[in-house]
Amino acid sequence: MEKLILDMKRLFILILLLMFSLANAAIIDKERVSIDLKDDGAADFEINIEYPEEVENSDYFIRAQVSNVIVKGGSGRILDCKIEEMDIGTSIICRNIEEKSVTYKFTAYNLIQLGKKMNIFSHQFSITDVKNFLEIMVKIPIGTALVEEERLEFSGLKPFYPENGIEGSDGRRIFIRWLFEKPKLGENINIIIVYEKIVSLDNNIIFYALFIISFATIIAFIFFWRYRNKAKSILPILTESEREVMKIILSSKNVIDQRKIVKETGFSKSKVSRILKNLEERGIIKREKVGRSTKVKFIFGEKKSEEIG
Template sequence: MIFFLFLFFSAVHGKIYYIEAYMEISPKGDVIINYTIISKNVSNVKIFIEEPGKFILPENCKRIEKEIIKCRLEKEKTIFSEISHVEKYKKGFTFEKNIRVFDVVERSVFLVKLPEGALLPENQTKFFPLYGTIATDGRRIFVIWERKNLQEGEIQGVKIFYEFPPKKQSFALFSIALFLFLLSAIGFALWFILWRKKKRVRDIILPVLKEDEKKIMEIILRYPKGVNQKIIVKESNYSKGKVSKVLKSLAERGLVRLERRGRTNIVYPIFEVKKK
């Protein structure tokens, strides 16, 4: 049920300069409304409310009947609050508030602040009146309506629709993020295992190799996925015969694996060090 709240302000020998309704919607659908009235030379204001919510009134305001609140305007500014609720609407929610002022008002401002994570709908009217301005503080969306020179008895009202992103979409985004995290973790784990094996080979094997064997083995370790024998010849500056002889010796000791490909070999390092 969408309820309407009508405020009837009765001022004698005075003027209302400004009325503000600041409406903040919580994730659970509660709405806290802070009303601010700025006037001059106004002693009393009576407020008539239809289907009122729960009000939080200052000392200078009291409820004299079920739908009537009377305030003594001891200062130029009067502030009071109301607690209301949104209504369910299709896939989202809606909230409406209407105010009628029985005095000329120079300026009125209505502001509705949506819950964090809430969005204005895309395929329907977002709010009424249409002249509202959409803004954000970086975390929450809010809409502002501003009018000037409201005539005596003129209704000022706003209505807004909002919705939350589907949970499936949120779950899908979470699943993708989790998958990417696990993929990164697995990749890091594989890299770390390979790095440790290479380190073990460097720490255990390289110190006991001859100088030429050590130089060639260091080149091979830079290519864990295999390296063409021609590249080893080029980077070591050794002759083809010398490189072939060293590779044969390393293969016999189980330090590398040679795979014949055409007229050359692809050399793979063997990271598992055999203990005697």
């Protein structure tokens, strides 16, 4: 009995809102609603309403509790509007605005049913104003996707409803958009979306991944630092010709063809061969025949038995 009384009370309030809207509201040319669903169950709304001509008053009603309300006119100025909270929702009432378009922004709550595997967004839009065009677009959170219809077969649900919605993506997020031409006054449009997470990284996995990357970076830095210091430590003890050859070897990632050294230094083959022989005898480089060419590698501080890869 109490539930019946509560339902009758809500119906009575809706009828009063409808009558009030008809008496005070102008015809709406275009209304565009954008809803940004959040991981925590909140939803950010942005409603842009365009009128055929300047209006003195503009109202918006939503069947939810809201916060962070900002209302702007088409001129860009922030409008001073009254917010009235009721049992069945919230009314935003703007008076003496003299604007041709109005944008409402706010955060709404308790419109998303968060589950362990699936989340369900549902909201009812009550048509209390005469509208020529209504667009509703809902973006689901990053890292989520619509649940496949086969998995909802026995639930009576669809991935989204009404089914004439258009699914799309902006490259990062999936959205569903509905277009309504001249929706009927007094009609209720029920929007439902069923979605789920597709990317869920455990904090421990992220921590270990960052640790491995950091460790590898440190090791690489130490290796590079030791290699650079080894290379610098031998250059002062070399002759000018030997230093020129060594600079070419060091700039070629340690392994280089002997013919390239001849080409880049401009030295004769015999001179390069003599320099490399001296460097090899001092344990600074190693030469190895690979087919018809001779490969030269910097090995100072390494075991002489290491093969050239």
